[in-house]
Amino acid sequence: MTKKSGLWPWFVQRVTGVFLVFGLLVHVIKIHVIDKDVDFGIVADKLVSPGWVFFDFLLLAACIYHGFNGVWQIYLDSNPAGKGRFVWSYIVVAFGAVLLVYGTIALGAYAKAIPEMQFALGAR
Amino acid sequence: MKMWWPFRLIGSTIRDTFLNRHLGQGSFDIQRITGLILTGYLVMHIGVISTGLAIWGGAETFNKVMEATHNPVILVMELLLILCVVFHMLNGIRITVVDFFSLTKLQDRMLWWTGIGTILLMLYVIWGVLPRFAHMAG
Numbered sequence: 001m002t003k004k005s006g007l008w009p010w011f012v013q014r015v016t017g018v019f020l021v022f023g024l025l026v027h028v029i030k031i032h033v034i035d036k037d038v039d040f041g042i043v044a045d046k047l048v049s050p051g052w053v054f055f056d057f058l059l060l061a062a063c064i065y066h067g068f069n070g071v072w073q074i075y076l077d078s079n080p081a082g083k084g085r086f087v088w089s090y091i092v093v094a095f096g097a098v099l100l101v102y103g104t105i106a107l108g109a110y111a112k113a114i115p116e117m118q119f120a121l122g123a124r
Numbered sequence: 125m126k127m128w129w130p131f132r133l134i135g136s137t138i139r140d141t142f143l144n145r146h147l148g149q150g151s152f153d154i155q156r157i158t159g160l161i162l163t164g165y166l167v168m169h170i171g172v173i174s175t176g177l178a179i180w181g182g183a184e185t186f187n188k189v190m191e192a193t194h195n196p197v198i199l200v201m202e203l204l205l206i207l208c209v210v211f212h213m214l215n216g217i218r219i220t221v222v223d224f225f226s227l228t229k230l231q232d233r234m235l236w237w238t239g240i241g242t243i244l245l246m247l248y249v250i251w252g253v254l255p256r257f258a259h260m261a262g
Binding site: 014017018020024037038039040041060068074075078079080081084099102103106110 | 126129130132133136156159160162163166167170173174176177178182183186187190209213216217220223224
């Protein structure tokens with residue numbers, strides 16, 4: 001993230017942003033307007049269909065990319081020295097990757113659509 | 125010797141906001157502040173939803189956590205969160221439109237639409253959607 005062009009992060013930030021406009025609206029409407037309350041059973045029932053599991057995973061990835069890339073942009077505005085940039089770039093990417101993996105595993109806790117994951121996590 | 129970077133960021137933000145009195149400076153600041161808030165919320169949200177995992181106790185823990193959020197303080201904070209999302213979203217759409225369609229001349233007008241749009245959307249949320257959350261007021 002020091003010498004490469006910033007074109008792709010800039011572009012993907014906009015693309016994920018547009019996706020999140022629709023994705024977050026669907027997410028909030030589905031959870032708070034259609035399924036009024038939230039408990040384990042309701043979430044698990046929604047995640048029976050692989051469509052919702054896939055959508056939630058895409059939403060997770062887009063949110064993490066958009067948010068962490070945004071935070072990285074703010075950091076870059078402080079014009080950091082090369083060594084600081086190098087270190088923080090790996091920290092931000094690592095934090096994002098860990099969050100993505102952890103979030104996907106958490107998604108699997110409810111996903112009846114993936115019974116193998118259900119059994120392995122013993123969520124019931 | 126440069127100051128430590130968070131202080132540089134805060135200092136330059138305050139200085140720029142005082143020096144640049146254009147509407148665009150304010151929208152840039154609020155976009156970044158709401159972005160930081162929303163990223164922090166994202167991390168917390170993943171943590172809260174992940175209480176459904178077996179290692180944290182599974183369904184009972186998750187249901188207990190959800191019950192704990194049924195109080196008016198959380199409701200107010202959720203409304204503030206939606207406010208952050210609405211502004212960040214509308215302003216982000218404006219930025220993307222300007223970036224991809226080179227509509228720099230219309231930027232100021234679009235910024236007013238963003239502000240008005242935020243107010244209208246928040247009014248809709250409060251009057252149209254809030255009654256559904258009445259059960260959360262404890």
